[in-house]
Amino acid sequence: MTKRSADKIIDSIIHVTGHDDREMLEASLASTFYELFNLDRVSLYRIFYEHKQPQCYLALEVDHEQAQVRHSGAVLPSNEFNKLTSLKECLATKSPATAQLDDGTTLYSHPIINHLGNISGVFCLEGDDIHSHDNKRFIDGYFQIYRNYLHLMDESEHDTLTGLLNRRTFDKNLEKILAEWHKNLDQNIPAPDTQQQPLRRQANDKKANWLTVIDIDHFKQVNDQYGHLYGDEVLLLFANIMRDSFRGYDRLFRFGGEEFVVILRTTDQAGAEIALQRFRNAIADYPFPQIGQITASLGYIEIASHVIPAQILGRADEALYYAKQHGRNQVCQYEQLLENGKISAAPESDDQDIELF
Numbered sequence: 001m002t003k004r005s006a007d008k009i010i011d012s013i014i015h016v017t018g019h020d021d022r023e024m025l026e027a028s029l030a031s032t033f034y035e036l037f038n039l040d041r042v043s044l045y046r047i048f049y050e051h052k053q054p055q056c057y058l059a060l061e062v063d064h065e066q067a068q069v070r071h072s073g074a075v076l077p078s079n080e081f082n083k084l085t086s087l088k089e090c091l092a093t094k095s096p097a098t099a100q101l102d103d104g105t106t107l108y109s110h111p112i113i114n115h116l117g118n119i120s121g122v123f124c125l126e127g128d129d130i131h132s133h134d135n136k137r138f139i140d141g142y143f144q145i146y147r148n149y150l151h152l153m154d155e156s157e158h159d160t161l162t163g164l165l166n167r168r169t170f171d172k173n174l175e176k177i178l179a180e181w182h183k184n185l186d187q188n189i190p191a192p193d194t195q196q197q198p199l200r201r202q203a204n205d206k207k208a209n210w211l212t213v214i215d216i217d218h219f220k221q222v223n224d225q226y227g228h229l230y231g232d233e234v235l236l237l238f239a240n241i242m243r244d245s246f247r248g249y250d251r252l253f254r255f256g257g258e259e260f261v262v263i264l265r266t267t268d269q270a271g272a273e274i275a276l277q278r279f280r281n282a283i284a285d286y287p288f289p290q291i292g293q294i295t296a297s298l299g300y301i302e303i304a305s306h307v308i309p310a311q312i313l314g315r316a317d318e319a320l321y322y323a324k325q326h327g328r329n330q331v332c333q334y335e336q337l338l339e340n341g342k343i344s345a346a347p348e349s350d351d352q353d354i355e356l357f
């Protein structure tokens with residue numbers, strides 16, 4: 001290896017690991033692969049599961065037509081998905097897989113394993129010399145560095161008990177989430193569920209994003225009566241029910257204690273209500289070991305582009321407060337409560353200091 005080649009590789013590693021933002025890290029890795037190994041195309045597919053069946057959509061790509069990262073929300077049609085033999089093999093084995101494309105180039109698919117041991121995405125590399133000895137060694141080495149770095153990010157971004165995203169991650173990323181989602185809506189980029197879920201959350205209203213604050217009812221009594229070990233088990237099972245109830249690309253957070261937040265992506269108000277009521281019923285119907293039945297109260301609000309994040313969270317919390325003060329075990333929407341005169345709009349300054357239950 002020449003000194004110039006070594007310097008280039010070292011510089012690329014420094015560049016890739018210089019990000020603490022997951023999407024920027026992925027984009028940097030994709031660009032590095034494309035440039036260092038003279039590839040034809042590098043793409044990243046997000047993987048999510050509906051009814052335990054994998055679905056995927058194109059998250060970013062770099063190719064010879066435009067050598068820059070392009071983000072996309074396009075769902076990969078099932079017929080295209082079936083053509084990507086190495087992608088399917090990758091999902092089945094949780095291991096890298098290789099296939100030959102019709103034009104003779106090699107497609108190398110490499111899975112991204114998340115902190116729960118599930119595949120959250122697949123990098124696909126297309127090119128002529130992927131499996132030359134040197135290239136394969138360096139590509140696999142880069143993926144190993146990426147996995148190690150991702151593991152450190154996972155530890156800092158997720159709650160250690162439940163595995164959900166933590167409060168720090170929410171505070172850090174909410175403004176970014178809002179900006180990106182509103183940009184997609186403004187540009188009419190289809191959300192991943194619009195083609196894949198005709199029977200769930202059908203669109204008879206405008207698409208929007210929704211922030212929900214969730215609180216376990218009377219959780220202090222669980223800890224006081226049964227002890228913190230059983231309380232922790234309730235939180236674990238509660239988080240598992242959240243994962244089963246919401247879509248793979250909705251954002252699920254634990255704020256601490258018995259407080260949780262869900263951000264529902266691109267659905268209408270009726271769809272959001274259906275999803276939240278389904279979750280509330282799933283909690284109420286679940287036989288928690290030793291404890292028996294518990295319930296949860298939920299308050300939610302549409303994420304509007306003209307409202308700052310602190311106000312959005314504060315108003316969802318106000319809807320939650322109403323639910324808890326009027327019987328618990330129910331779902332309340334801020335806008336509906338306001339329209340029906342059950343709550344009053346708070347002055348702008350009152351929304352800045354937020355204290356969840």
